[in-house]
Amino acid sequence: MNIYGVVGFKNAGKTGLMERLVAEITGRGLTVSTIKHAHHxxxxxxxxxxxxxxxxxxxxxxxxxxxxxxxxxxxxxxxxEPPLAMLLSHIAPVDLVLIEGYKRDRHPKVEAFRAETGNPLLALSDPTVKAVATDTPQELTQPQFDLNDTQAIADFILGELGL
Incomplete structure (x- = not known):
């Protein structure tokens, strides 16, 4: 099963990015399911x-x-709380499962980042963060995208997975 995550701190834009990615990727004819981690x-x-x-x-x-x-x-x-792997076993087969949260799990991820929140970049210390979607350019080794450039972010994720 192809999985890719969207992570980031509170108010970083994760849910909006997830929503746009689901619409973009399903609009390309692929099937997508999602898993959302709640801390409450x-x-x-x-x-x-x-x-x-x-x-x-x-x-x-x-x-x-x-x-x-x-x-x-x-x-x-x-x-x-059940581990992500167990939850994934309950998902029907699809082309891609997008996961919001579960930042400590080891699947590949895009980090949503808004500078105004004042939070640190996860990408600086987490090798599973493969790219950053940000509202402000950052000094990183990973690719970075404008947080609102959904098409480019989707292209990156699908390219990473060979879809």
């Missing part, structure tokens, strides 16, 4: 709905299905 608790279900009630009653997994989509929710119930 989140809920995709709504209180009072049947699936929420199943989960709240103690179900470890709840699968919700309709004619337009299905979703599988898994409650960890105190277990450790």
């Amino acid at each position: 608790s989140f809920d995709v279900d709504q209180p009072g709905k049947d699936s929420y009630r199943h989960r709240e009653a103690g179900a470890t997994q709840t699968l919700l299905a309709s004619k337009t989509r299905w979703a599988l929710m898994t409650e960890l119930r105190g277990a450790d």
